[in-house]
Amino acid sequence: MSKVARVSRLSLPIPLVAPKRVPDPTPPTDALLDIRQLTVAFSSDIASLRVLSSVSLTVPRGGVVALMGESGSGKSVTALAALGLLAVTTSARVMAGEVWLDGRDVLKLASGELSELRGGSVGIVLQEPGAAFTPGYSVGFHLTETLRLHQRLSRGQARERAMACLAEVGLPEPRRCMNSLPHELSAGMRQRVTIAIALANDPRLVIADEPVADLDAISRQQILPLLAKSRQGVARGVLLITNDLSVVSDLAQEVVVLYAGVVVELGPTRDVLGAPSHPYTRALLASALPGGFRERARRRDKLPVVGGPFPRLGSPWHGCGFRDRCPEVLPQCTEQTPELVSTSPTSAARAVVRCFRAGAARG
């Protein structure tokens, strides 16, 4: 169960932190995307559901950061908040925190300035390409619209450029594709078109929500490098939301694991995937079909699952959100809420985990 817990079941609205701003406007760091202590809640008259609690993450220039976590853990909400799209698409509100996008505070920008960023220097690939198009308009319309909003191009130039974008993502017959309506394309083709639109203006940052879920391995090999590198060969910043471990290990330098709206682990890809510190990360990775497809075809044993109930976001809880499903729960897990502690105090790379066991074991 997740964010849609029935409102009437809630006895009490959660006491939310009052929207507070850090008094001194902290100078933006060098990072391309800097999300600080972001708290987001879906609220109605009766109750509110906190879907993100103090989430902090940064995407450096030219770096790829993967965001993982189970269905309903708040991955897509994080992406929408980073783009200033929350209020547009959902009933969610940012209760606290800051989002710095390329040195600008997204939550304070006027909508016109935001529109300049979105689709321009920030590309967006939304989950489910089927829902990302306006049904009655052709693929060409969608592409040329983005191009002409952000660059000074004539109609003809924009059409030329649009066809080049479609060819770039490996669509056969770009000309026919331009005149197609979205529903006439296959899901994989639609997904490639959404990527073509996101990359049309050669953005510095791409926020991609399951960008290759509908694509086969051959197309992935072609598309994934496009996401991470601009046409001039400069590395792009990417916030990659996916649960596909092969995509994560191929592309990302850093992994953030989200659980029930809380960052439970963050660190270099190799460490998080190779030696996860949080029991939830371990459970998530264990269920991810161990072995390649050849081994799967041979073994075909029952698949391990994390099991246990997902915490109700509507009801206030103390302690660790994973405690009811955790195989190695401690008494203090129900009483106190664990903080993020460093797992590698010596190494230069940042690696943190939110677990009492990790903190106790290491230090």
Place this chain on the structure above:
Amino acid sequence: MTSSAPPSVPPPPGSSRSHGSTKLGQAPILQTDRLTKLYPLPQGLFGKPRFLRPLDGVTIYVRRGETLGLVGESGCGKSTLARVLLYLVEPTLGRVHFDGKDLARMSAAQLRATRRRMQIVFQSPSSSLNPRMTVYEVVAEGLIIHRLTRSFHERKERVEALLAELGLGPDVMDHYPHELSTGQRQRVGIARALAVGPDFVVCDEPVNALDPSLQAEVLNLLETRQANHGLGMLYMSHDLRLVAQTAHRVAVMHLGRIVEMGPTRAVFETPRHPYTRALLSAARPSDDPQRRSLAALSPSAVDPPPGCAFHPRCPRFARGLCDVETPTLVETAPETHHRVACFRPEG
């Protein structure tokens, strides 16, 4: 004229391949005979007619209690095949036999009754759920249409139990699809398909929006259903590990044609068609030296190359043969019914 004789289906493999408690039935629940679909493309008044050919002579079969995996590149015709199998789209040529009966010869009433027994989990959960129906209404609709429940309470209980099996609490029943996360919507789509107790289900990327743990839960559920009800499945996915996990046999599709078909292990361990090889090798991790890359641009389904449609990308291409004649599926291993459509198969 009586119904045309269905094409031959090899007997199921004996005890050579046991898979849990699943018992493979003898008779196929579904089989097709040279299915072809043509879509006319808009042309000028005097232009030469052109066609998009997403399916070109596809012959497959699925036995009771068996899962056939279907893999292939994006745009190769997998989803079109799914629609044609269930007669959501009528084929231009060819036949579909469901439980021995030709769908083309059924009356509208017979077809409707048969539809209860064959269901589909659509690829895109957001566009396949009616935005103005609640989750309960979506899942219960089939139960009402086919009069499978006697009372409202019985219906409500069935829906609730099914959703619970998929890890969705009773709270979601009153919600509309747009209020759910993509992973939840995908599970509602699965619940909708399973609610009417089908004998055959087409699963088009049923779990791609789910996290690994939920993927495992849903696959385990499908497997249990298969073991208990002898459910036949056509499972399509780009994730080869999911296919390897679920499918007893695998069919590989390239530009509307089946180029290789056989038991999962045989196809994945000793692929014979160069295209299958390329597809499997592309799924290896990027640092694997054995990973081969393929010209990513798949030929167009409008004007497919003559001969074998794979020949422009094929490393084993033979001039004068592959670009002239079209290979047919030939059995390479009689004991496993591993078939390949290639003049110069590998291995």
